[in-house]
Amino acid sequence: MIFKKIPMNRFEGFHKMFSGSNENTFNICQECGGACERNKIGTLLPGEKEYIAKKMGISVYEFEVRYLDILKMDDETQLYVLKLGKLCPFLNEETEKCECRNFKPVFCKIYPVVFTVEDNKINFIIDDWCKLSRKRACRIYFETSIPLLLRLPIPIGWFRHVVSYDNLCFDYEQLEKHKNGKNRCVVFSLEELLSLQKTEVETVNLCIDFGEEVEEPLF
Numbered sequence: 644m645i646f647k648k649i650p651m652n653r654f655e656g657f658h659k660m661f662s663g664s665n666e667n668t669f670n671i672c673q674e675c676g677g678a679c680e681r682n683k684i685g686t687l688l689p690g691e692k693e694y695i696a697k698k699m700g701i702s703v704y705e706f707e708v709r710y711l712d713i714l715k716m717d718d719e720t721q722l723y724v725l726k727l728g729k730l731c732p733f734l735n736e737e738t739e740k741c742e743c744r745n746f747k748p749v750f751c752k753i754y755p756v757v758f759t760v761e762d763n764k765i766n767f768i769i770d771d772w773c774k775l776s777r778k779r780a781c782r783i784y785f786e787t788s789i790p791l792l793l794r795l796p797i798p799i800g801w802f803r804h805v806v807s808y809d810n811l812c813f814d815y816e817q818l819e820k821h822k823n824g825k826n827r828c829v830v831f832s833l834e835e836l837l838s839l840q841k842t843e844v845e846t847v848n849l850c851i852d853f854g855e856e857v858e859e860p861l862f
């Protein structure tokens with residue numbers, strides 16, 4: 644299945660309306676140790692690779708090679724995901740900051756908002772796994788992205804595919820090994836991906852006690 648691309652101006656509008664994280668949320672992410680950066684898969688929406696490549700001033704081909712891998716679903720649908728293995732290619736390891744902050748993938752920007760699919764209905768919820776969910780101000784702020792998401796023409800088939808792995812945690816070392824040293828855009832089948840889940844997720848730095856020393860986020 645090939646999904647209809649979401650037009651660039653819709654992505655542009657979304658990023659103008661919802662700024663996502665700020666210094667305060669960044670402090671919380673540092674406290675957390677970047678748990679989602681080491682366990683989760685970042686999937687791009689239809690048309691999003693074209694949008695981000697344009698914002699970066701590079702060709703879509705170059706963007707795919709440098710930043711993306713492909714997930715091939717059982718019905719041959721291809722989904723583009725941020726490179727699987729080690730760390731996201733946009734994460735600056737020195738500063739620990741995202742280098743595509745103003746045009747990062749929509750489903751990165753809205754996290755801890757995640758979704759479930761029931762019949763033909765998409766439900767957006769806050770992922771309690773994420774430390775940002777522990778602050779009321781954060782929850783309320785991230786929930787403001789939900790009406791904006793509902794305005795994006797995201798095909799229901801896209802949600803149906805992504806929900807099959809989106810809430811799971813993966814073993815990034817195994818993902819890296821699976822690529823066999825290849826740094827170009829690598830194709831993973833859904834079956835291969837699901838076999839590389841983490842059996843145990845380290846909880847040392849995850850969303851347990853929320854330190855009071857972290858400032859209440861302001862937006």
Ligand code: SF4
Nearest residue numbers: 672675677679773774
């Ligand atoms: S899991 Fe939540 S708190 Fe932790 S790094 Fe990711 S977004 Fe930040």
Ligand code: SF4
Nearest residue numbers: 731733734741747751
């Ligand atoms: S694009 Fe940015 S926010 Fe998304 S996983 Fe990469 S570093 Fe994190």
